Amino acid sequence: MADKTLNQKQISDPEKWVELHGDYLFRYAMMRLNNKSLAEDVVQETFLAALKARKNFAGKSSERTWFVGILKRKIIDHFRKSSREDSHDDIQKIIDMKDDDFLLSGARQGQWKTGRRPKDWMIDENDQSEKNEFWEFLKRCIAELPRRLAEVFILREMEEIETDELSNVLELKPTNLRVILYRARKQLRSCLEDNWIRAHEDRK
């Protein structure tokens, strides 16, 4: 027993937590919530939860990873609550939304409409400045998504939550979740094509 305790890494003094992890956790939360006071709130909740749970810190992972794990749950909780507050109509509206990217009739039914055909972006992901520029537009385009689309998209793409878990957490049918992600991706790619591609081509 005594050996076990000796081998365990001790968690640092709580009074140093803000100093050690505060900024990092704040940036992590900001990136997902895009709201300063919300981000501060979840970081506070994280520290309070960590105080209660600090005995469970086994030192298997780094302290930072442990804090991020708690913060992650807090962020998911936030999105879960906000999705509960939404009426089911909102979700249904998004799902029922008419798709106007494709031809609805004729021999070419189901094909991209002329003005909506995706272009070859020829993006070079090894080019840092190109990537940075793309990122700026991507952030703006995410901000323009309907709130629900943006939230689900962030949880899936940034937080990397698998769809099974996501449909449980957000109480969404898997088929509806799939439609929401599809809509979000399609709207983003079209927003990027309208804005980033244009800005990019102008500069060339």
Add this chain to the structure above:
Amino acid sequence: MNKKLPFVKRIMLKMQGFMMKAMISCDEASRLASKSLDTKLTPGEKMRMKMHLMACRFCRSFEKQIHAIRSILRSKSKEMTEDTEEKSLSTEARERLENSIKENK
């Protein structure tokens, strides 16, 4: 030769039927491309999507785009979280956090 024709024709018709079933619209192909980012496609779905992508450069672009969005989003968000030059807690927020930890310790 003549005797063979019906056979060849039968094969052709079979292949045509197969192709028709395998051909999907851009609407469906783009949904499958998005779905493939979240779950494994069934062998049938995979084949239909691949065949469509071979024939359709718009859907090929679509698929590349949604992959690029994911990859840049994931790498940039990690990079920015690590970057200590980026946004940090305000002095007030820092104090608030430190006090709440002291009070609840």
